[in-house]
Amino acid sequence: MRKHPLEQWGALVAGKKGRWITLAFWVLLVAVLSFTLPQINSVESNNAENLPSNAASKEAEKVIKEQFPNDSGIPLLLVWHREGGLNQEDYAKIQKLYKDLESNPVPHQATIPPFGKLPPQALMKSASENGSTLVTPVFFDQKSTTEQLQVGLDDIKKQVKDLDVKTTGSYDNKDELNLRYSGPVGIAIDATGLFKNADFKLLAATVLLVLVLLILIYRSPLLAIIPLIAVGLAYGVISPLLGLMAEQGWIDKDDQAVSIMTVLLFGAGTDYCLFLISKYREVLLKVENRFEAMKISMKESGGAIMMSALTVVIGLATLGLAHYGSFHRFAVPFSFGVLIMGITALVVLPAILVIIGRVAFFPFIPRTEKMAQEVAAKKGKAPKQHAPQHRIGKKVAHLVTGKPWAIIIITVVFLGGLAAFTPKINYTFDLLSSFPDDTNSREGFKLIEDNFSAGELAPMKVVVDTKGKDVNLKEDLEKLSYVGEVAAPQQSEKDKNIQLYEVSLKDNPYSAEALETVPKITKATEGFLKDAKVEDGKVWVGGETASQYDEKETISRDESVILPTMIALIALLLLVYLRSITATIYLVGTVVLSFVAALGAGWIVLHYVLGFDAISGSIPLYAFVFLVALGEDYNIFMISEIWKNRKEGKPHKLAIQEGVIHTGSVITSAGLILAGTFAVLGTLPIQVLVQFGIVTAIGILMDTFIIRPLLVPALTTVMGRYAYWPGKLFKKQ
Structure with missing residues (x-):
């Protein structure tokens, strides 16, 4: 009988000879890359622009530089x-x-x-x-x-x-x-100083947190270190390759992206390691030979790990479709980092586990019944009975399959209640608002804000082409209800038809109300030119307010493109993997519901508990990409177990129960670790990362404790055999 491809892969990378060759190759690869290429953190950030060059405020800035040069x-x-x-x-x-x-x-x-x-x-x-x-x-x-x-x-x-x-x-x-x-x-x-100081703190806190959680969960010191070694070996490849890309100008280095990538690697990377480790431990209880155990483990969990990693890679890669620079700069580090981490979990980790063997699980070493009897005989004691496993998992499994409709109604009402807070969120697009209050530049800005009129902080710059007509729009502009003062027009030395008006608004130029005046003042100025009989007169609006308005509009455009694209790609992957249209629909639907609920819950914590007046306008897209991709990770791992059980001929409800039972502890552990790593961002002095960390951590916890163990298996239960439609399992009685 021909062996499964993943079983063959396990024999190749974790065989008696292959394990040493695999580990030696990867260590040598890390050494060569580290000595020949620059690390990503050593490459200088090039402060690339966030707005595309064709944004209205950028075009205005270009005209101002050309017509009113200031050296x-x-x-x-x-x-x-x-x-x-x-x-x-x-x-x-x-x-x-x-x-x-x-x-x-x-x-x-x-x-x-x-x-x-x-x-x-x-x-x-x-x-x-x-x-x-x-x-x-x-x-x-x-x-x-x-x-x-x-x-x-x-x-x-x-x-x-x-x-x-x-x-x-x-x-x-x-x-x-x-x-x-x-x-x-x-x-x-x-900004540079905040991220520079945050890097080491973030890395140290993340490593320490993951280590402590692994020890508490598995009570095995060696097992706690193994995932960290795997992540370290992955990072040893990722960092120099990203450094090469940045040095060659293939990507723009972003300090914030590198910081979050570190968290993502330790969180998601540890998850992938735990998926394989838990399966390996389960198989070691039945199979004496550790090499055979690894082959079986790769066969049974390798596909889910591959699909989970691929889902995250594709999901994060959709950020490359963004026009907003910060989103676009995140695409390659995130997706490339997870890709290499997924490869590491399927190449290096099996080799390490087989080299160490059962000792990796000390002091709770998994043994077959025969091995346990032999060990006990040598010690002159009766063999220890394995403690009953998955007690809580069994209760949950029987609850969701016994009362699925009650579970569905309760969870949907709860998540829907949290989601109701999402429309109440206030957003800001001001960079300074993400700095700590005691940051020098923010304190300086506040002094200006408190002691000068709001509009003087950053006047709007309205540039018009009069097409040779004798026009003065100062009085017209001052009549607008939202305008405070208008300076006398400046005439360009290069083109006498070009005029510049510095317009001070009545509102704070960084407020949401001020941003909404940008299209208004553009339309009004065009109207004034028409009234002055200026045919085809052009209007450009620049300045900080116009720039932030364009930022808001660009982010809105990116959301309208990336969100549906990401959902479609992940749905396609699920469809190919599960061969079920029904399951694809409700698996995607549950993580989208989880995202909206997490955003609402995040606002409750950030606004009503921590006192934030607004959150960064970039948070929804960041949170969506991470939560949908990572949330689908857990769904895939559990649903794979259910599908496997069903293929083995187990009845529908039993297949679901055993799927929940056998994946419950590992997904709970993985979810706690992943949520913990993102929560570490909340300790940083950069408010946008605090906000992102809290929203993402809440969303991951919802996926871990509500979506995966309750809502998804309950939906699968009520669907019956239609959960597998139209695949082969649909026809299976």
């Missing part, structure tokens, strides 16, 4: 503040710093305003209306990297030390002059 450079905003009002001594300190910067520029400094030469009264006029806050810029070379900007800022900080200025902590003391570093330079440096 000043990238601004670092120095935000000076004294509660109660800046005094003469404060202005003298500010002027001294600018005199020093003029005579002794810091590295990569481009230009500075002549504040050192101006009379103090001139500076006072630029202060806030209450006199407490002044913003002064230092411009850096446009081509400077974040590391170069950091060097320049460090030198400025050294010069500030001599001025007796407070740069951290509370700034509400009237006796202290405070300084914060904000603007594009300050924000870029803080």
Whole structure:
């Protein structure tokens, strides 16, 4: 009889000779790649844009650069503040710093305003209306990297030390002059610093958490280390290959993507390892020869592991369809990382398990009855009886097959109740909102926000082509209900037909209300041009508000493309694997329901418990991709067991019961570990990762404790033989 392909694969990679060759090959591969290629963390992030070049705000930015060139450079905003009002001594300190910067520029400094030469009264006029806050810029070379900007800022900080200025902590003391570093330079440096400091903390916390959970769950020190070794060997291949891709410019390195990829590898990677380890342990209780046991284990669990990994790989790869840069940059690291991790679980892990043998499970070594009797005889004791396994699993299995409709109604009502909170979620597209409150650049921004009018923070830039007509739209724009002030129009030196209006909104330019004014002001300005008899007059709207509006619209577009594409691809995979249209529909439906419920539950925790006013607009798509792909993982592993039981001729209900029983403990363990690893993101100082970690962890726990053990088997029960329609099992009585 011809052996199953996965059984043959098990014999190849985990045979008596193959196990050593497999392990030696992989270790050598890791060594060669590590010594010849750069690690991904050593490659500099290129700060790629999130918005596509054809976004309206990007086109406006291009026109502004061409028609109103400003070679000043990238601004670092120095935000000076004294509660109660800046005094003469404060202005003298500010002027001294600018005199020093003029005579002794810091590295990569481009230009500075002549504040050192101006009379103090001139500076006072630029202060806030209450006199407490002044913003002064230092411009850096446009081509400077974040590391170069950091060097320049460090030198400025050294010069500030001599001025007796407070740069951290509370700034509400009237006796202290405070300084914060904000603007594009300050924000870029803080963003890089947050991710840089988070990497090691995240890795250490993830490894420690996985190790502790594995020890608590399996009570075997060696078994707890094996999955971590497998993940480490996978990462040893992934990191240099991603480093090569980034160095060659094939992908854009994203620090946030690398951080989350680390979590994903330890979470999903440990899951795949546990799927094989649990099956191997089960087979070792029946088969004495460990090589034969591994072949059987590969045959029975290898297909599910392959399908689970492939589902996640394809699901995450759909991010490559995104127009939003951050989503697009996540596609390759995530999907490639899981692909290599899946290969490692099917190549290296079997070899390691067979090399170590039954000792891997010490002190609870799985033995056949014959082996247990022999060991007991040597010790002069009666053989130990295996403790009854799966007590809770058996109760759950009988409950879901005995009262399936009750389970379906209760779970759907519960999940639906949580999902009802999803429409109430407030979203933000402001990068600074994801920084901790005490981040220097965010504190500086808040000082500007509190002491200057809302619209002055980031005026909207409206550019029009008058087509040669004598037009002034200042008064028209000021009549709009949402507009505060409009500066006098600037005329381009290159094209006299091009005008620029700086429009200050009444609302905070980063608020949701302000974002909605972007299409309004575009349409209104086009109307004003028509009223002025300007035929085919063009309008461009730029600035921070327009940029965030485009970000919102781009993310919305990506959701409309990626979500259905991902569902369709995963459904196709399930259909090919299970040969059942019915099962494909309800398996996909349950994880989508779980995602919507997780989003609602996440909002309850983030808003009503932790006090977040809004969450990042990117969270829904990130959460969807991860939760649907990873949630389907568990469904596939359990449903594979049910299908296997049915093929062996077991009755429908018994097949479901044994499927729930035999996969219950391993999926519960895997789910706890995966949820725990994502929850680690909640310890980081970056709020967008905190939000993502909490929503994803909640969703995984729902999949683990509601969808997989209750809803899916209950649905499979009520479907009867139609659960297998139209495959061969449908016809099987």
